Amino acid sequence: MLSGSDIGAIATIGIPIIASSALIIAGFYSNLERRAIVLLNLIFGIAELGAIAFLSYLSISGLYSSALNGVIVLDGFSIIPLLIGAFVLQIILASLSLEGEVHKAAIFAVAGFSTVLGSFLLATTSSISLFIASWLLLSISSYTAVAAAKTKSSSDAALKYALMGVLSTVFIVMWLGTGAYLAGDNIYSANWFGSGKLFLLSAALLLAGVGFKLGIFPFHWWMPDVYSQAEGRAIALITGVAKIGAILGFVRMIYYTFYIGPSAQFIDMVAIVSVLTMTFGNIAALTTRVLPRILAYSSIAQIGYILVGVVGILYGASSGNAQLIYLASGGIAIQTLGYSLAKSGSFLFTGELGSSVPDESIKGAYRADALSSLSFSIFLLSLLGLPPLVGFWGKLYLFESAVPYSLALVVIAIINSGISSYYYGRLISMLFSQTGTGKGKFELRVSYVILSIVLVALGLGLLQLIFPYLSIKVL
C-alpha cells in the first residue's frame, strides 16, 4: 500500500523521467518549433515543482519523515533547497527560448531534468546503492549539459570535467564499498566506530570524491577552467541545481556516517580543509580578471563557509548537542539555497556576455540596463553576505554553529568574508562605472529580476518563518 509520501516521491522521480523521454522524442523533430520545447519544459517543470512542494508540505507538517521504505529521507533540510532548485531549473530552462537549435535545446532540457532528479535522490537518500546511482546520474547529466553547447571550448570543458569526475568517482566508490562492507546498504547502520583507521581513511575518500564536485581545496583544480569555458546556462545548471544535491547529499552522508562518534581528528581535518578552501577561493579571486573565473573562485570560497557548518554538525554530534545540529544544518540549507539562487543568476548573467569574458565587459552596464545590473548586484551582495539578503542569514547560522567548536575558525571565516568584499565590491563598482558602455539590454532581464526578488523576499522574513523546519533529520 502506497502512502502519501511514497506517491509524492514516485511523482518527483517519475516526472523528470517522463519529461526526459518526451524531450528526447521531441528533439528528433528538428522542424519542431522552439516553442514546443519551452512548453514541454514548462509543463513538466511545474509538475515537478508541484511534486516537490507536495513533499515539502508532507515533511514540514510532520506527517511523514521518510518515503519508499525509508530509502528517501524527508526533511526540510533537503526538501526546501530542492524546491528552490526546481524553481531555479525553471528559470534556467526559460533561457532556452533564446536557443536557435531545437536539438540542442532538447538535449539541454533533458540534462536539466536529469540533474534535478539526480539532485533529489542524492540529497534525500540514505541508501548506499542509490547514492552511487544518483551520483552517476548527476555527474553524467552535468557533463551533458556542458557539452550540449557543441562549441570547441565547451567540449574541452566537458572533457576536462568528465575526466576529473571519473577520477573522483573512483574514490567515492572506494568509500561506499567500505561502507557496504561494514553496514550493508543503509549508511547509518554501519559501525564505523569500531573500524579504527579505516573509518578515517574512508572519510578522507568521501571528502576527496565529493569534494571534487563541490570544489573543496585541494580537489578544486578543474573548477575555474570549466566554469569559464562552458556556457553560462550549463554552469547555472551545475551551480543552481546539481550543487544542491551534491552539497546536501555530502552533508547527509558525512553526518549519517559519523553521527555516532566523529573523531576529533576528523572534525579538525574538516575545519582545516574549510579554512584552506575559503582562503584559497577568496585570495585567488582577488587578482583574477576573468569574470566567470572570479565567480568560480567565489564558489570555492562559498563551499568553505558550508564546511564551517559541517564542522558545527559534527561537533554537535560528538558533543551530543542537538541544538547545534539544528542550527548548523539549517544554516547549510539556507546557504545552499541562497547559493543556488545567486550563482545561477550570476552565471546566466555572465553567460550572456560570452565565456571567459574579462571583468571589464560589465563596465557601465547599469546605464545600459539598470534592472539587470541591480539584480546582479543583489546576487553578488547575497554571496558577500550583506543583510538582509539570504547569504547573510546563511553565514550567520553557519558561523554561529561553529562557535562552540572554535572561535578562531569563526573569526577566520569572518575575515574571509571581509576579504571577499573586495572582489564583489569591485564588480559592483564596475557595473555602476561612468566609463564603458556595457553590453546593452540583457535578454534574460526578467529572470534576474525574479531571482533577485526571491533573494530579497526570503531574506526579509520568509527564511525566519521556515527556519525551524530546515533542520536535518537528527539521528
Next chain:
Amino acid sequence: MALNAYYFLAIIQPFIASAIIALLPSKRKLPGLVSVASLFISTVSSGLVLYFILEKGFSGPISFGDLPSIGFSLSFLYDSYTGIMMELVSFLSLIIGIYSLYYMDGDEGFTRYFMYFTFFVGSMMLVVSADNLILLFLGWEGTGLASYALIGHWRHDEKERMIGEEGRYVANTPMFSFPSMSGLRALLFTRIPDVLMLVGIIVLYIMTGTFSLSVLLKSSSNVVGILARAGILVPVMSLLSIGALAKSAQFPFHEWLVTAMTGPTPVSALIHAATMVKAGVYYMVRITPIFAYGAKELMVTDPILGQTAFSQIQEFYYVLMIIGAITAFALATMALVAREAKLILAYSTGSQLGFMFAGIGASIFSSHPSLVLSFVVAHLIAHAVFKAGLFLGAGIYIHVGESRFIDEWPNIHRMRVTTSLNWLLTLSLAGLPPFIGFWTKDALVESYIATGLLLPTSLLVVTILFTAFYSTRYLLYTERYPGKDGELLHEPPAYVASTYGLLAILSILLGIMWPLFGQKLSMFVSQSFIEVPHILAEGETTAVAVSLALVLTGIALSFSAYYLKLIDSKSIISKLPSLNNFLRDRWWINVFYYNIGLAFLRIGEVTYNSLEKGLDTAINYALPRGTSVFSKYIRKPLNGDTYNYMLYFLLSVVVMLLILIFM
C-alpha cells in the same frame, strides 16, 4: 482617541510637514506658507490639549504603541507642565515662522530654512512631551541637528554673516566666527555632553528597568534608593545633567551659544533664545522631582540611606546652583560692554538661563521644591516671550541700521513703533514692575535668598543690577552715540511688527495679571511634580525691595550715561582697557577652548607621524601588495592542463591519506 489625534497633530505632524517641505519646489513663498500652516495646526492642537488638561485634569501618559522587549514606547506625557510647554513652543514657533516669511524672503536657502525650521519644531515638541527618555533623546538630538543646520544656514560664509569683530585675535585665537564654523562648534559643544547624557539614561535603565519619566517619578524613592545603594547617585545625576548644561549653554559650555548668533535672526529668536536652549531647563525641571521627593520619601522608609542620599543630592544641586550663578554673572558682565546687538541678547539669554538653573539648584533647599520649580517654569515662559520678541526686534534694527554693531546704527528712536514695542520687551528683561520679567525673577530671587547660601545668591543679586543696565543700554546707546545720521527709517510691514508687538503686549499684559494668576499657575504647574504646595510664597518681602532697588539703580545708571549724558561711559571704558578687553574677549574662555583644540591637533599630528604612517604603509601598501603576489602565486598551478590537474588531485588524496595514517 481624540487626544491621540491632537498629540499626533501637535508633535508628529511637523515632522511630516518638514518632509513635505523638503520636496516642494522653492517657488515664491510656498515652503514658508506650508510651514506656517503646519505650525498653526500644531499650535491649535497644543491649545486643545492644554484646554483638556485645564478642564478635566490629567492622568498617565498617552501611548501610541510600544516595544517592551527593549523598553521603548511611543508614549507622551499628559500633564500640566507638558501642556504649557507644548503650547509655548508651538505658539512662539508660529509667531517666529510668520516673521521668517518676511525676514528670509528671497534667500537662496528659503526651502532648506523652512524644512529645518519645521523639523526643529517637531523635535522640540517631542522633547517637551516625550514620556520615554529615549524618545526625548531623539527629539533632543533632532533639535541639535536643526540647530546645527540653521546656525550654518548661510553656508557661503560671507563676511557680513560672521559674528564678532573681524580680525580680532587674542593669543592667536580668532575672536570671530563664520556660520559653518559656528555650526560645527555648536554641534561639538552639545554632542559630547549628549553622549554622556545617553550613557546616564542607559545606566538609569539598567538600574531601574525603565525609560519612562512618569514611572520614574512614581517610583522615585525606589529609584533614589537603588542608585544610592549602588553608590552611583551623584555620577548618574551628573551624567543625566551634563547634556542639559551644554544644551542650555551653562558655564563652561556657553561658548557655542555666542557663536551660534551667525544664524538668521529668527533662528536666534526661536532656537537660541525661546525654545531649544530651554530644553535643558525643561528636562532638569522634569527630573529634579525624582531626586527631590525620592530622597524625602526614602528618609521615611530608610532613614540612614535616605539621609545620605539627600545630602549627596543637596551637594550636587548646590554645584548646579553655583554653575547657574556663575553663568548668570559672567555672561551679564560680558553683555555690559558688547557692541553687537545679537551678542548682547545672546549673553543675556545665557545669563537668564543661569537664573533658571540656579533656581533648579535652589529648589532642593526649599521645603517645597515643586514651588520653586514652578517659579523656574514661570521665568522660562516669561523669558521665552520677551527674549523672542527682542530678537525679532533686533533683526529689524540690524536690517535698517545695516550693521550688526549697535554703535553703527542710527538713532533707533526714530522708528517709533518698533522701538516703543522693544522698550516694553526690554523693561521686562530688565525686571521692572509691572512687567512679567519682574515677577518671575523676583519669585526666583526670593527662593535664592531662602536657601541662605551666600555665594550663589550674592552673585545672582548683583547680576540683577547688571541686567537692568545692559538691557536698557541696548536701546539707549544710539540715543547718545548714533553711528550715522539717517534719512527716514522705515518701519517693517504691519504683520511683521505685529509679531513682536504681540509678544511685547503679552509681556506687559501677563505682568499686570500676574498677581491674579501667578499663584494659580504655580499650583497648576506643580501638579506635575508630585507635591502641590499650599504655601504660595517663601515670604521674603525684603527680596522684593532689594531686587527692585537694584533694577532701578541699573536703569538709572544707564539713563544717566546714555540719555541724560551725565556719565561718559566711553571715557570710563578707556580708563579700564584691560577689564574692558577681558569682558569683550569673553573671559578668555574661548582662548582656552581654542588651545585645547590646538593641543588635540598637535597630539593628532604626533600620532600620525609616529604611528599612523607606519600602519598606513603596512595596511595600504604592504598588505595589498603581498596579497596580490600571493593570489597570483596560488593561481599558477591552474594552467589549464588536465593531466596536471589529475596529478594534483591524486597527490592531494595521497598526502591526505598519509597524514591521516601517521597522525
